[in-house]
Amino acid sequence: MNKSSIDIDKKFMQMAIDEAHHALKREEVPIGAVVVAGGRVIGRGHNLVETLCDATAHAEMQAITAAATTLGGKYLKGCTLYVTVEPCIMCAGALAWSQIDRVVYGADDPKRGYTTVQGKILHPKTEVTKGVMKQECEILMQEFFKKLR
Secondary structure, three states: OOHHHHHHHHHHHHHHHHHHHHHHHOOOOOOEEEEEEOOEEEEEEEOOHHHHOOOOOOHHHHHHHHHHHHHOOOOOOOEEEEEEEOOEHHHHHHHHHHOOOEEEEEEOOOOOEHHHOOOOOOOOOOEEEEOOOHHHHHHHHHHHHHHHO
16 A cells, blocks of 8 residues: 555545544444545444434444435445444445445454454455554544443
């Protein structure tokens, strides 16, 4: 990966982190996501599980829905999802169905992330980049859960 690609990933991950801050303001788990196509954001979202009383209202699901609406179709070919925390199994399944080209995430989720299960969940052609702005993403989560304890 060249410096330009890394800078682009950091730019869009910062936007996902900004979305996570919107969740934090609502006292939601601070996870944010953006979907990018052709260098522009076409969908964004943050965790709304508590606000909507909906266990499926994860940041990725919100961003996928917004992007599909923007594109006018269910497939996100040519798109990249930037998300602050590793997607869960549900979100990875939705990403597989959307046939998204690339997923970039910050912090690992060793308890509920999709990599904790055996087998391939994402679409076979989906490229994954992890650890982008990892420390910033982890700090958001750690500070949120520290306040709960």
